[in-house]
Amino acid sequence: MMKKSEQATTLLPGLRHKEAAARPRVGDRIFSKVTLFFALLIVLILAGLLIALNIDAWPAVQKFGLSFLTSVSWDPVREEFGALPAVYGTLLSSLIGLIIAVPVSIGSAVFLSELAPEWLCRPCSFLIEMLAAIPSVIIGLWGLFVMVPFIRNPIEKWLGSSLGFLPFFQGPPFGVGFLSAGIILAIMVIPIITAVSRDVMRAVPITQREAMLALGATRWEMITRAVLPYCRSGLIGAVILGLGRALGETMAVTMVIGNSYNLTPSLFSPGVTIASKVASEFSEASGDLYIGSLIELALVLFGITLLVNIIARLLVWRSISVRGGGE
Amino acid sequence: MMNDLFRPIVTAEAPDKKPALHEPPRCIIKVKDLSAWYGNKIVINDISMGIGKQAITALIGPSGCGKSTFIRCLNRMHEVVEGGRVSGQVLKDGQDIYAPGVDPVDIRRRVGMVFQRASVFPAMSIFNNVASGITLTRFWSRRSDLQDVVERSLRKAALWDEVKDKLDQPGSSLSGGQQQRLCIARAIAIEPEIILMDEPCSALDPISTLKIEELMLEIKKDYTVVIVTHNMQQAARVSDWTGFLLLGELIEYSRTREVFTVPKDKRTEDYITGRFG
Amino acid sequence: MNRTEGYLQRRWFNRLMLVLCGCAAAITIIFLALILGYTFINGITYFNLDFITQASKPVGESGGGMRDEIFGTFILVGLASVIALPVGLLAGIFLAEFAGRKMASAIRFAADILAGVPSIIVGVFAYALLVRPLHSYSALSAGVALAIIMIPVVARTAEESLRLVPGSQREAALALGISRWRIILGVIIPGATTGIVTGIMLAVARVAGETAPLIFTALGSAFGVQGLTVPIGALPLQIYRYALSPYSDWQKQAWAAAFLLVILVLGINIVVRLVSNRRK
Ligand SMILES: Nc1ncnc2c1ncn2[C@@H]1O[C@H](COP(=O)(O)OP(=O)(O)OP(=O)(O)O)[C@@H](O)[C@H]1O
Ligand SMILES: [Mg+2]
Numbered sequence: 001m002m003k004k005s006e007q008a009t010t011l012l013p014g015l016r017h018k019e020a021a022a023r024p025r026v027g028d029r030i031f032s033k034v035t036l037f038f039a040l041l042i043v044l045i046l047a048g049l050l051i052a053l054n055i056d057a058w059p060a061v062q063k064f065g066l067s068f069l070t071s072v073s074w075d076p077v078r079e080e081f082g083a084l085p086a087v088y089g090t091l092l093s094s095l096i097g098l099i100i101a102v103p104v105s106i107g108s109a110v111f112l113s114e115l116a117p118e119w120l121c122r123p124c125s126f127l128i129e130m131l132a133a134i135p136s137v138i139i140g141l142w143g144l145f146v147m148v149p150f151i152r153n154p155i156e157k158w159l160g161s162s163l164g165f166l167p168f169f170q171g172p173p174f175g176v177g178f179l180s181a182g183i184i185l186a187i188m189v190i191p192i193i194t195a196v197s198r199d200v201m202r203a204v205p206i207t208q209r210e211a212m213l214a215l216g217a218t219r220w221e222m223i224t225r226a227v228l229p230y231c232r233s234g235l236i237g238a239v240i241l242g243l244g245r246a247l248g249e250t251m252a253v254t255m256v257i258g259n260s261y262n263l264t265p266s267l268f269s270p271g272v273t274i275a276s277k278v279a280s281e282f283s284e285a286s287g288d289l290y291i292g293s294l295i296e297l298a299l300v301l302f303g304i305t306l307l308v309n310i311i312a313r314l315l316v317w318r319s320i321s322v323r324g325g326g327e
Numbered sequence: 328m329m330n331d332l333f334r335p336i337v338t339a340e341a342p343d344k345k346p347a348l349h350e351p352p353r354c355i356i357k358v359k360d361l362s363a364w365y366g367n368k369i370v371i372n373d374i375s376m377g378i379g380k381q382a383i384t385a386l387i388g389p390s391g392c393g394k395s396t397f398i399r400c401l402n403r404m405h406e407v408v409e410g411g412r413v414s415g416q417v418l419k420d421g422q423d424i425y426a427p428g429v430d431p432v433d434i435r436r437r438v439g440m441v442f443q444r445a446s447v448f449p450a451m452s453i454f455n456n457v458a459s460g461i462t463l464t465r466f467w468s469r470r471s472d473l474q475d476v477v478e479r480s481l482r483k484a485a486l487w488d489e490v491k492d493k494l495d496q497p498g499s500s501l502s503g504g505q506q507q508r509l510c511i512a513r514a515i516a517i518e519p520e521i522i523l524m525d526e527p528c529s530a531l532d533p534i535s536t537l538k539i540e541e542l543m544l545e546i547k548k549d550y551t552v553v554i555v556t557h558n559m560q561q562a563a564r565v566s567d568w569t570g571f572l573l574l575g576e577l578i579e580y581s582r583t584r585e586v587f588t589v590p591k592d593k594r595t596e597d598y599i600t601g602r603f604g
Numbered sequence: 605m606n607r608t609e610g611y612l613q614r615r616w617f618n619r620l621m622l623v624l625c626g627c628a629a630a631i632t633i634i635f636l637a638l639i640l641g642y643t644f645i646n647g648i649t650y651f652n653l654d655f656i657t658q659a660s661k662p663v664g665e666s667g668g669g670m671r672d673e674i675f676g677t678f679i680l681v682g683l684a685s686v687i688a689l690p691v692g693l694l695a696g697i698f699l700a701e702f703a704g705r706k707m708a709s710a711i712r713f714a715a716d717i718l719a720g721v722p723s724i725i726v727g728v729f730a731y732a733l734l735v736r737p738l739h740s741y742s743a744l745s746a747g748v749a750l751a752i753i754m755i756p757v758v759a760r761t762a763e764e765s766l767r768l769v770p771g772s773q774r775e776a777a778l779a780l781g782i783s784r785w786r787i788i789l790g791v792i793i794p795g796a797t798t799g800i801v802t803g804i805m806l807a808v809a810r811v812a813g814e815t816a817p818l819i820f821t822a823l824g825s826a827f828g829v830q831g832l833t834v835p836i837g838a839l840p841l842q843i844y845r846y847a848l849s850p851y852s853d854w855q856k857q858a859w860a861a862a863f864l865l866v867i868l869v870l871g872i873n874i875v876v877r878l879v880s881n882r883r884k
Contacts, residue, residue, distance in 0.1 A: 025432060031785035035698035038691050042759065043714045045752055049721065052732040107628025115622060116629075124629055126877065131636040133873045135813025137840045138862045141847045142639045145855070187635050194632065218618035248722020250816035251844060275724045275816070282728070283741075283820040298728045302721065309720035313713070407778055436781030446776035450794035460780035463790040510776070517780060 053299045060292035068296060074261045074277075076285070081293035083300055085263040089178065089271040090301070093253060094246040096182025096267065097189055102239055104186070105193035112194070113201040114223055125198070132191035140255030143184045148175040148256055151183070156268050171266040176258035179267040184252045189242035196241055196316060200234030201227055237315030244308040248301060250275040274301040351379030351568055355521060355551050356401065361415035363396050363405055370396045372575040373415070378521075378568075383543060383552045385566035385583065387559060389598065393575040394555040395443075398523045401553065402438035403431035419521075436464075439519035443526040445506035447498035454494040456509055457481060460517035476516055484512035485542050504535025511542065521551040529557060540565050559599055563587050571595045640866065647863020650856040656864075659828060660842070666853055670861055672828040673837040676743070679829060680822065680838055681812050683747030684754055689804065691751075692758025696800075699759065700766035701788055712760070719756035726752050727817030735821060743829075743836035746822035750814060754807045761803025765796040802880045809872040813865060815840040839865050 054061075060068065060081060071082020108128065112121050152175030163169045204227050212226035228235065258270025259280050272280075274297050285291045354377035363371035370393045378384050378401075386394045399405040400413055403424060416423045424434045448456055455462070457480050458473045477494070481487040486508040490501070498509060507527055514522055524543075528536040543552055543565050556562050562569055563583060570580040571592075579586060579595040590596040654669045661668030695715070699708050730749035735741055769792045777787040793800070815838075818824075823835040824845060830836075839861050846858035 025430065025783045027786070028784045031788070032698070032702045035694045035702055038694035039698035039703070039711050039759075041691055042695055042711060042718060042755060045755070046714050046718050046721075048733070049718075049725070049729045052729055053725070056732045056736070104628045104631055107625040108632050111625040111629040115625060124633065127633050127636055128629075129877075130870060130873065131632065131639075133809060133869060134636075134639060135815070135840055135865060135869055137813065137815040137843050137847075138643060138866055139639060141843060141858060141862050142642055144847055146638070146642050187639075190632050190635075218614050220618040220621045221614070244720055248720075248724065250722065250724040251840075255844070255847060275722060278724055278728065279816055279819055282731070283823060295728055295732070298725050302725050305720060305722055305725075306717065309717060313716055402779065404775070404779055407775065432781050432783050434781075435779055439781075440779035442772065442776060442779075444772060446770075446772040448773060448776070448791050448795065450791075450797065459777070459790070460782065463777070463780075463782045463786045513780065 050302075053295055053302065057292050057296035057299050059288045060296040063289060064293075068293070069300070072261075072263050076290050079287070079289050081290070083274070083297055085261050086272050086274045086277045086297055087300065088263055089181075089257070090247055090273040090275070090304075092178050092267075092271070093181040093185055093257065093273055094243055096178060097185030097246045098239065098243060100183060100186035101190045101193055101242060105190050105238075105242070106197055106235065108190070108194045109197035109201055110223055110227075112198045114219070114227065125195075128191045128194055131187070132195070136188065136249060136251040137255075139184060139188060140252035143180065143252055143256040144176075147183065148180050151175050151180050155179075160268070167265040168267045171264070171268045173268050174258060174270055176256055177266075177268050177270045178257065181253045181257040181271070181273070182267070184256050185246045185249055188249055188252060189246050192245055193238050193242040196238035197231075197235050200231045200238060200316070203234070204230045233315045233318060237312045237318075240308055240312035241316065244305050244312055247308065248275055248305050250279050254279045274298070350377040351382060353380045354378060355380040355419065357416075357418040358401075359416040359418065361397075361400060361413065361417060363393070363400050363414075364410070364412045365396075365408065366410040370575050371400065374572075374575075374577045376570060376577055376580050378551065378553060380551055381547060381549070382567040383547055383554060383565050384568045384570065385562035386553065386555045386570050386572060387557070387562050387598070388572035390557075392572045394572055395525050397572065398440075398525060398553055398555055401521070401523055402435050402440055404435070404440060406431070436460075436517055437519050438521045438523060439514035439517060440523045441507070441510050441514050441525065441527050443529055445503060445510050445530070447501070447506045447509055449497060449499040451498055452495045453490050453498050453501070453509065456498040457512050457516050460513060477512075480512040480516040481509075483515050483542070483546055484508045485538055485545075486512055502535075504531045504538070507531060507535065508539065508542070511539070515546065515550075519550070521553065522546070524552065524554040526555050526557060528561065536561070559587075571598060573598075643859070643862050643866050646856075646859035647866070650860040651863055652860075655857065655860050660826065660837075662826070663851065668857075670837075670839065670842055670857065670864075672825070673839045673842045673861070674864070675829050676822070676825075676837040677812060677839040679743060679836065680746050680750060680818070681808060683743065683832070684750035684811055685804075685808060687747060687751035688754035688758055688807070692755045692807075693762050693800070695755070695759040696762025696766060697788060697793075699763040701784075701792070712763075715756040715759050718752070719760070722816075723749075723753055723814055724816040727819065727821055730817060730821045738833070740833065741821060741823035741835040743822060743832045743834070746818050746836065746838070747832075749817035749821050750811045753814060753817065754811050757807040757810065758804055761806070762796075762800050765799025765803065766792055768799060769795040798880060802876050805872050805876045809869045809876075812872075813840055813869045815844050819844075 064071070064081065068081065069083050069087070071080070072084045073080045073082050074085070075081070112125055116124060152173050156173030156175070156179065159169045160173060208226045208230055209222055212222040217225065253273050254276035257272060257276055259272055259276060260270040262269050262271045278294050278298050282291075282294050285294055356378040358374060358376050358378070361371060361374045362369060374397065386397065388394050396405060401417060405411045405413055413425060417425060419434075419437070423429070448459060451459060454477055457477045458468070461473060461476065462468050478487060481490065486505060489505060498506065501509060507530070511527070528539055531539070540561065543554065546552065554566065566583045568580070569583040569586040571578045571586065573594055579590060579592045586595065587599060590599065654667060656669060656674060657671055658667065658669035659672050660670060695711070699711060703711065726749050729752070730745045734745035734748060773791055773795060774787060777791045782790070818838050818841045822838050822841060824837045824841050825835040843858045843861045843865065846854040846861070849855065
């Protein structure tokens with residue numbers, strides 16, 4: 001009882017002054033309101049984005065309903081639109097991209113954070129960051145004129161003749177197609193996954209490593225048994241962050257995927273992704289339904305990347321905040 | 328719980344009878360029943376004292392006893408810290424600086440402060456550092472108008488001769504002692520009535536320390552100085568009044584000579600003779 | 605000593621895996637070298653003075669250049685910066701200086717989500733927001749799209765740089781009786797300039813190479829730069845168009861344009877990183 005009343009008397013007088021202090025000068029009030037306004041503008045833009053896309057996609061949503069997601073036709077003349085091949089192409093190309101990018105990125109990150117001496121680590125990190133900075137249209141240009149011919153001739157020919165019994169590697173080698181798109185995406189997400197994984201690995205305390213080395217582990221055993229498990233969720237976050245980027249990547253993919261509305265398991269076949277479909281048809285589309293369908297496609301992509309990004313943020317934040325504890 | 332159990336015994340002994348504290352004859356600040364908290368932790372416990380005008384008041388006490396917190400309460404800097412709360416009164420020229428409607432920004436212009444670690448603004452030149460308290464409260468100021476103030480402040484801070492040829496170099500190019508004097512010049516430039524100094528010499532070499540002590544004696548003619556220090560000789564050398572704080576309470580406060588020669592409280596004696604803890 | 609045999613195997617495996625990790629890093633850098641190598645070699649081969657002084661020629665006529673598109677890119681990036689910098693900086697200031705913990709993490713979350721939205725979707729948004737209601741593709745809509753991409757980047761880097769200014773500086777300024785907004789403008793922002801400028805330049809470099817959001821906002825123009833409410837050409841957009849065209853003349857120009865764009869974008873990146881590294 002006594003404790004309670006005492007607390008009340010100690011808390012109250014302080015509050016009075018807090019109130020007095022909470023009335024800052026006019027300039028401060030105006031300034032904080034102005035900055036608040038602009039900060040809220042960010043939230044507003046995000047909300048506006050969602051609303052505007054929904055409004056403009058409405059004709060298509062109304063007409064097709066859920067069948068939009070399961071239909072495979074895309075016929076502007078008969079005004080029948082379905083998203084399945086685009087969704088499939090988006091997921092497939094990103095999957096190929098990740099299958100290639102993940103081992104390379106994690107390997108690079110291990111090299112940068114655990115193996116490379118300081119003098120090598122800095123320039124390597126720098127170069128990898130440069131790769132991330134190259135505009136995607138330029139990677140697409142290179143992909144189209146340099147990589148695609150190379151994929152067509154030795155790579156797809158060879159894959160077709162040696163692994164042709166698998167459905168993925170059947171069909172004529174076009175060069176442009178899911179495989180090329182996947183490889184291009186790998187090139188584009190490697191720097192992201194590498195940079196984030198490197199930071200996450202560096203956040204692992206030295207003591208973890210030393211403990212493992214003291215048990216007589218080799219360097220590699222230390223990495224796989226101490227470092228990687230410790231930062232697993234951060235690494236998963238890094239990969240998912242890369243996935244988010246791959247799903248929405250537009251220009252480079254549009255230039256090498258061939259843009260045909262296909263739903264086949266063959267990786268050699270040309271296809272589309274949501275982003276490439278929107279990019280290549282939007283400015284020619286006419287009629288509310290056609291445009292609405294393209295915008296609904298964009299909305300689907302938005303939903304997917306939103307989900308993926310939120311998951312990635314949560315994972316990366318959590319594992320970096322382990323390090324942030326010392327801050 | 329323990330505290331509650333023991334409290335009645337302590338208070339029964341001396342319910343209101345605090346040790347009678349001396350007070351300077353002419354006070355510029357009167358502190359009445361001042362308490363301060365960080366969150367729910369009380370750090371300053373019911374302190375009352377007067378601070379003499381145009382005198383140097385030193386506060387001594389073991390680390391963590393609340394000296395910094397106390398002087399930060401004198402210019403409303405305590406409430407800047409998250410969770411910082413204050414109760415009681417601080418009367419400056421008879422007016423409570425914590426009264427509702429009083430602008431803390433205004434108080435801080437009259438009660439300046441120098442921190443333990445020199446906090447020069449690194450992005451500004453030496454000149455702009457000294458002038459910052461003036462330029463950043465006006466909309467527009469011409470350099471020629473500031474020239475006088477800057478020179479006067481730097482002279483008072485005994486820094487003018489060392490920097491007069493490089494006023495446009497960044498403030499961070501100075502040595503530690505010079506930076507601390509630059510901070511003092513910056514505090515003087517806004518012409519406060521009182522200057523609070525929180526261990527201004529603890530990061531400095533003996534020569535810089537001596538310079539700052541001389542400076543304090545010099546500026547005492549125009550200003551009131553309150554200094555927190557760990558260095559007992561320093562307190563004895565420069566101050567006119569000395570207060571001894573322990574665990575958030577003011578144990579002893581009187582003329583410096585008396586505190587150091589005939590302390591009234593056993594704990595003060597233990598502390599100044601180094602027999603403490 | 606019966607561990608010896610296993611130990612040898614483990615050691616070899618260790619070596620193998622470490623070498624593979626090195627190879628992974630090498631592969632990444634080889635890709636960079638390939639892309640830059642082809643761009644530079646082709647670009648330099650096809651680059652000439654006409655390319656930056658002449659306007660584009662219609663199909664069939666040879667020669668011509670991308671004068672208008674280069675100009676257009678600068679206009680779009682300038683427009684985007686004019687819109688995004690105040691918004692991003694002020695939002696960053698709010699996040700670093702005024703926001704309560706919950707408010708800050710909510711807005712930061714929104715900014716991170718916005719930064720992760722694929723740029724093509726931002727383009728669709730700008731289309732829905734400006735092109736459709738105004739019945740015209742326009743430089744303005746493209747500028748807005750690029751600005752939306754810039755804003756979260758600028759806001760977050762500004763916030764982080766402002767937070768790096770030590771608390772003692774704020775305290776010292778408060779003790780001088782300076783009001784909070786003057787402290788922010790006069791002490792904290794000058795102290796964070798390097799970080800803020802770095803962030804802005806990186807955002808500019810990123811946006812200068814963006815193509816997807818321009819396709820159905822800027823559209824491209826055969827008549828040069830004529831104003832903000834009509835279509836406008838841009839370097840990356842022209843690379844895309846020309847690369848997919850069947851004319852080898854245009855494809856060559858695409859390489860020359862790519863060369864120019866790479867120099868612009870990587871140039872900014874390299875300079876910014878060198879400067880900010882030296883400051884550290
Ligand atoms: N920001 C803060 N949050 C919570 N508690 C604090 C904070 N700052 C100080 N304290 C606590 O308040 C008490 C008094 O601190 P203060 O800094 O006033 O002591 P001090 O006498 O100046 O010590 P020193 O001589 O070491 O500078 C200490 O117990 C300290 O732990
Ligand atoms: Mg202290």
